[in-house]
Structures are given as structure tokens and as C-alpha cells.
Amino acid sequence: MEERTNRRSRIAALIAGATLLAAACSSGTASSSPAASSGGGGSAAPSAAASGGASAGASGGSAAPSSGGGDLAGQSVTVIGTWGGDEEKAFHQMVAPWEAQTGAKVAYTGTRDLNTVLTTGVASGVLPDLAGLPGPGQMTQWADSLKDLGGVLDVPTYTSETAPALVKLGTVNSKLVGVFIKTAVKGLIWFDPKVLADVGTTPPATWDALQTYITTNKSKAQSPWCLGVESGAASGWPGTDWIEDIVLRQAGPDVYQQWYQGKVKWTDAAIKTAWTTFGDVVKNSFGGSATVNSTNFANAGDPLFKTPPGCMFLHQASFITGLGGFKTAKSGTDYNFFQFPDINTQYTGAVEGAGDLFGMFHDTPAAKSLMAYLVTAPAQDIWVKIGGALSANKNATDYPDDISKRSAAILTSAKIFAFDASDLMPTAMNDAFWKGIVAYIKDPSQLDSILSNLDTVQTSAYAAP
């Protein structure tokens, strides 16, 4: 009897183990199956994109611009974007009037892993009606899956209300496939006017003047700069903004453009100098490199508001006002900004911006109606008024405070407008750029090997598939 129970429980243990093993093993292979199953669809998308205008069925059926009406009642539009939390709430408020008017519903899903979701979606054909797009670079690769918005939007109004540079960024092979739902000005330098009063009235005009200002006012804060690049799987991106702002003003817009197009090597002197300039900032940042790599970008500016202040300046885009310590601080009295100073005065007036692109994968009547609504000034005004966002639409002017009004003005009055270079790079390049920033902050002496590694990635990332 004893013998039998013994054996039986051993068999049970073995079976339990074997079952778990089988489960473990099968899930392991399952995760590799998308690679296999996407044989047809996956290969079709990139190769067709390369061949250009082969967008046969893609833009079909974009008939008359839809006017909102009772015929959409009860329909629903699926939307995927990266917005969560306050931004998601703002988006819902933005679409609420459209829902009330048409009787249709917006089914929104927010994900931080947008690129993965859409990459698999494009390969398998399972896609939302409307989706936020990771960046113009990725959008170009999906151009064939995206519907032409030419017949959906009121194009003359759209182009007259939107900055030409942004319209152009959403156009692939003269097909309008992406629109900017919101935008941001990058390269703003934030400070606490209670600590540094003079810098608000007469901001340093050049990078050298800023360095002098930092040296003379050293005693006012623990460190000159606040910096934090942690951002989950995207860690490092705030550093890429730094490099971009420096390249744009140090080497100029032409080099900037050739650089994101993959025509300038990372080991090029112009790019390397930008990295070393950034290296000085890292050296002079609050808490040092370990803190920089472990601080989330949203909270990077919090030491600005400490007593005594942890740092004098934070370099971040206009959307920072909706994040971290800025959320509870008072605009104008607790924080203010000036524009990134010129490094080479030859390139005065260059501004870097970014934005959230939106595209359409299914041209259902409800999706078309929603898309047309989203870019209009009244819709844009709703989000703009909530704060934390700038509109690509010039006629959306309902900014809640002076600071957002000023950043919006920078965007519309820019002499040279450059879009976020890393967002324009192929995703593989962008990702390697992020990782390179983290590695550089960790160990600046590795710069040469980091840059030559980026060169290797550049060679394969820009190659036609």
C-alpha cells in the first residue's frame, strides 16, 4: 500500500512537471510564430512601400467627405494611441462633441507599445480604424496600409490652417496619410523664475553666454542642469533631443537633415562634437550620471522646485508642463522657459518640434467623419485648453496660459522648422540611438565605440528591405 502511494505520487509529480514543461515549451515557440506566420503579409508591406505608388486597393473608396449625421448613430470607431492618464482623458473630452453630434462611439485603447501593436497589425491585417503613429519614419513604411486622407479632410482648410512643414511630413508620394493631432516644441529650457529672475527677462542669446551665466550664478543651485532619461523601453530619448538640438544649432539644418536621412555618419566630426557638448551637460547634471540614468524624464525637473534648488535648468519639450512636478507648480511664477540658445549664430531661428501623428487604416464612414473632425480648430481647441498640448492648427488658440501661448507662437513663427530627427529615423536606428545615449551617460569614455556601433546600425537600418 505504502509502495503504491509512493509510486503514484511520483508519477503525479512527473506528470505535473511534464505538463508545465509542455506549456512552457509551447509558449516559447508560440512567441516565435509571428515571425513565421507573417510570411505573406509582412514581406508585402515593406517591399510594396519601396516600389512607391503601388497603392492600388489602399486608397479605394474614399468618396465624398462625410458630413456628420444620424446615419452614423450606433457605429463605433476603434482608435489606438499612446495616450494614457490625463492625455487619454483629454482625448475623450476632445471627441465627446463628435460623439454627441453623430451618435457614434469612439472605442479608444491606449498602449505604450504602439509600434509592436501596429507592426503586427500591418503584417496580419488586424488594425484599428484610426491609430496614432510612432513617427513619420514608421508612417512612411506603412504608407500602403494607410488610407489616403485627401478625400476625407477638407484639404484646402487643412493646409491653410496647418504649418506647411507639418503637412509635408504627413505626405508620402503625394498621398496625405498622416495628420498631427497635437504637437510640441522641443528644446525649451525651463527654470524657476523665483531663483533665476534675470534669465527670464534677458535670456542668454548664445550657448557660450549660457555657460557664462551658469558659471557666474553657480551658487544659486546645487548643479547647473537637471537631466533624467529613464523611460522604460524607450530610455534615453530625452538625451536624443539634446543631441538633436545641439546638431541643429551647431552644425545647421542641412547636416541635421542629412544625418537623419542616414547620409552623415555618426562618427562624423559634426555629430561627435554634439555628443561631447552633451557630455558636458551630463557631467554638470544633478546627482551625476547614475541619477540621470535612473531618473524618469517626467520627474527629471523636480529638483528645480526644491529648496535649496537642485538645479538651475531643465531641457525639455513643451509637454513637460503636464508632467511631474510641473503639474502642481504654477505656470509663470514657479516655472518659465526660454528657447534653446544659438550655438552657431549662422543658424539663428531654428526650432525643433515633434508631434503625435494620426493615420487611418479603415475608411468606414464613421472613421472618416471622426478623422475630419479631429483636425478642425474647434476640436483642437478642446485639448489645447486642457493644457499640455500645442495644436498644429493655427486657428486653435484657446491656450490656458501665457507659457503655452508663447510655445505655440515659437512653433508657428519658426524660421527653420526641424522635426524630431530620431522620430524621422528608421525605428531600428532610433532605438539604437536611445540605447547609445544610455550607454554614453553611463560611461562617456566609450563614445567612439558607441558611435561606430551606431554607424553599423545605420548601414543596415537605412538599407532597402
Add this chain to the structure above:
Amino acid sequence: MDPRLITAIIVVVGVPAVLIGYIILTEQILRPIPDRRRVTLRPWLWLLPALLFLAVFLIYPTIGTIIHSFQNTAGTKFIGLDNYVYFFTSPSTLGALKNNVLWVILLTLLTVGFGMMIAVLVDRVRYETVAKAIIFLPLAISMVAASVIWRFMFLYNAPGETQTGTLNAIVGLFGLGPFPWLQIQDFSFNTILLIVVMAWMWTGFCMVIISAALKGISAELLEAARVDGANEWQVFRRIIFPLLLPTLAVVATTIVITALKAFDIVYVMTGGNFDTQVMAQSMIQEMFTNGNFGRASAVAVVLLITIVPVMALNIRRFQAQEAIR
């Protein structure tokens, strides 16, 4: 009604109905067949649906992946061994391979070692169930949630600031630190810390299986050994341990496979920065970030090839044991 509710009802009611229907169907088919052949045929008919699923969802994708691994980025042209050459020459994938070796060795040692130790020790105490439940609990937490929890453990704030990370707060009490735990690359210290997180989760699993095997060891056998004068260590070393060996092999195999699949913890806690990247993550990266189907498939194939010997060994062991019975 919510469509999800309808789906749930269909699954709950439909799946057993289809299963029963299938069994009835096989009996119908088997009816005209003579008794003796029927006995040999029946198990195969019962296995058929499972084998079909296996073929569609496991064998077909595996073959597809292997083919893809010899193709270019988009899968339009065969490029020979290029993807494998990349895998075995690129510093980042080689680093991932090295880290995975560390994961396999260390995770197996930690989980099986602690699992056995705890199983043997709590076997002798009154509050065994409570102790086992506590150790087992972390396995019920999702990997991502566990990673988020442990991020707080390893959190690093600027020197001079209040340390909100548990570990840095503790070492701070002794006047040390703060240390940027997850950024310490020397001797792969940060990878070891990540393995500790996984070990925290999986020790409970090993313990439960080993404990079950332990209960199966005949009390008379142990009693006899003690009567013959064996001390507790000898009882463990000469009787319990050898009897546990087959179970340990099964548990160790499971853990080795778990270690090779490690992804979530690395992805959430370091994002693969600071030399902590692992192979599963390289695969996801090549696949979804870089859109390089060929390289991603090559990584998948390497992972598969690494797992095969472990599996084969285990199946052989299992068969040998069956033969003894």
C-alpha cells in the same frame, strides 16, 4: 449582451460539447471495426485533434521560422547563413547569449537549491502549509508586476536625497551607498540582481513539486534507516536525495526553459540597457522594433536548438523510468 459574455458562454458550453461530440463520433466510426483493431485504433483517434493542433500551431510555425532564418529582412530572398553570422558576431547578441548562460546556471541553482531546502525543512514543522503558501505566493504575481515591485527595491535617488528604494534605504542605515544597483555592470552584477527577482518568483514552484515528491517517500524507509543508526544528514544524503533526483531533473528542466525565456523582467527593469540584454529580448527587438524577420527567426532558431538537448535528456530519463516499472 456584451459580446465577450457570449464568447465566454460559447467557450464554457461549446468546448465540452464538441469534445463529447467528438468521442461519440469516434465510437460511431469504430463500431464496424473488429474488436481487437478497435483497441489499437481508439487512442489514435482520440489523439488526432491534439496532433492536428500541434501541427498547425507548433510544427508549421517552427518550420516557417527555420526557413525565415535563412532569408533577408522582409523574407523575399534567401541569404544563406548571414543572419546566423550576425548573431554570432554582433556584440549585443553575443552579450545576450552570455547573459542567458548566466540566467540558466544561476536561476536553476537558486530555485532548485532553495526549493529543495525549503521543501525538506518545512516538511518537519507544524506550520508547513502557511510557510509553503507564502513562498509560493510570488508565482501568482505576473512577471511585469513583480518587475515593477522590484524596481522599487532597487530604486536609486541622487546622493544626498531621501532614498525611496528599499535596498538603498537599508544600506543607508549603515552609512553606505546609495548604489545604482541596476547599473552596476561589473561581474554582471545587475544581471544577477535580475535573476534574483526571477528566483524569488520560481522558488515556490520548485518547492511545491519537490515537496510533493518528498511526501511520496515511504516513512518506513526513513524509519528503518534511523533505526539502523543513520543520522539526519545521512538520511537526507543517502535516501531522500537519491529518491528526489528524478523530480529534481524535471524541475530543473522547467527552470532551464524558464531561464531561456526570460524577457519581461529585463524589459521592464532595465530595457536591456547596461549589458543586461537576453536572447528573447533580442528576438522581440529584431522582430518588432527593427522589423527584421530574418534575424528574429535566427534568434528563435538558436533558442530552439538550445532547448532541444534539455528536452531530449528529460524525455529519455522519463522513458528509462517507465521501463523500470
